[in-house]
Amino acid sequence: MKIYLLGAAPVMALTLLAACGETATPEKEDAAATASEYERGPHRGRMLRSGPFALEITIFEDGVDPEFRVYAYRDDKPVKPTEVALAIELGRLGGRIDRFSFTPQDDFLRGSGIVAEPHSFDVRVVAREGGRRHKWSYAAYEGRTAITAAAAKAGGVKTEAAGPATISDRIDMGGRIEITPEGKADVRARLPGLIVSLDGNLGQQVRRGQLLARVESSHSLQVYPVTAPIGGTIIEKNVNVGDTTGDRALFVIADPAKLHAEFFVYPRDAERIRVGQAVTLKNLSGEGQLQAEVEAVLPTADVASQTMMAHVHLPPIASRTFRPGMGVEGSFAVAQTNVPIAVRTKAIQRFRDFEVVFARVGDTYEVRMLEIGRRTPEWTEVLGGLRAGEVYVTDGAFLIRADIEKSGASHDH
Structure with missing residues (x-):
């Protein structure tokens, strides 16, 4: 499913919201109410009541991108959607507001845009019917939790802002450490x-x-x-x-400080390996990661294997981790692309059926479902679901996920 950001809704919705504050007598739900506590309607949506009038709020996503479908009732009997004017505002974590106007369709009112993931927001509903105005507000959170700064620090949680990065197309191969x-x-x-x-x-x-x-x-x-x-x-x-x-x-x-890594380059990769390319090295246990460069590609091939030899220069500090004769894995950056938004690959977690990161606003953390492009061991391109400049968790994300799962934050409408 693609993730979209919702823009401003038509003027009718804004006018309705502005006007309703004058005469409405709202019925306000407890913002802390859980999915199991609110009344459900015939379509399994949330029931909002104001005297004899009621709305059933649903988010329909069966075969389509998520959209609002709202059913109206008077004395628990269906009301024609043409008799109701409706507007909904969704207040997102971080201050963004998504606005929806509605048009009649069959037996329901259909929202004007896609309800982007996560379905976690403060909801404000305004309706007009029979010359009366009604308004409601409630909280509907999923994938959200609050953790104090002290607790986050103690748990090793670190964050940074999403932004541009260089994504590298890489070739992985094995080699060994040798003295130059x-x-x-x-x-x-x-x-x-x-x-x-x-x-x-x-x-x-x-x-x-x-x-x-x-x-x-x-x-x-x-x-x-x-x-x-x-x-x-x-x-x-x-x-x-x-x-x-x-x-x-x-x-x-x-001299153990004068090391290089020798890699056997197979014919299929030989044309893509060049002097000066960046290489990420790590030992076979996956530890001791090091950044280096290709210093030479020998022009001759081994008769038996038809492999060529690539030498990767190692700085003196490498001798603290790597020893002559050790096996090593190398990831060669054979092409590079600058992307406008990327996150660190280690930050990505699984949440429901999505790959996600956790955004932070103050002491509040909330899931962000990602549409993902190119991926490397260090960076992953973000095509949707997270905006440039949003602060997200890079280290300790599994702790945030565990806290959310413990709190029972659900995908419920």
Whole structure:
């Protein structure tokens, strides 16, 4: 179902509402009345009575967008709709007012517009029949609750205003964390000889130029030092004192702050992956999310899998969460579109058959049924149901939903 915002109704409705305040003797319902407490009419609508005259207010939505259908009675007998002039105002949370005029149709009065979701409002009804004016007011709330600022803060509820955002078309793929080529070095002896001392140990943090070993040259019998070519951690130690150097590396040093992620790009995606594209990375547990960029796409493909390799540069801070050899998931932003209204995807909840967010006005929270466009893990485009600038719950939305469900706020007319 599409969500529409209702504009101003015709002048007749405004005139009727303005005039009725002069002579009417209203019957006002208790604003706190629940659906089970008010009288229902033959069409299961809400009965409003004023002496012998009565209206039955229904919202009809069987196969059509929700609309008002109102039935009139005198002494509990149907009154022709042509004998009644009617106007209804709906006061929404946040101050918006939807106005409806009515025209006769068959045995009822039909409202002039769509009753937009949520069906949660303060209702003002004005009718004229037989030279008499009648007015009623009542509250009909659904998906609404009140929570103090202190309680919301304690529950971790956070909000922000809906507004423009950049929605990205994304490709997801798996990869692994590796140390960059410049972040890894083999430590070798310059000349063959006998290792006479070792100052480096497995797992040791070393700085560039630090002494790691002394070697006695087989040719000159002079002892020369072997130092660390880069700073980092010794991740391999391949010799002991008394060994000869040979061609093997004495040590392997790695700088854990110099990382990149390697992704295998399948042929179907190869033309869409470009250097500079934004990538959202997270480890396989779904934690440790990080924003990065594609730094290189290697031009060669693997013979067996026909995949290409994309390298994503990671900032030094990544070493706090990601380790070399770890599996990682990457979401590549291959195209971007600016949209006028979007909400954070994590804010969206289920309510009845709708995807919703919860708007906040002061200490009051109310459901907003969304018409949704494009969606990414971070942002979801909003096509209807929420206006730009409306404040909505981004964190703790499930607590708001639970409080509404506990209060029994129902979809009832």
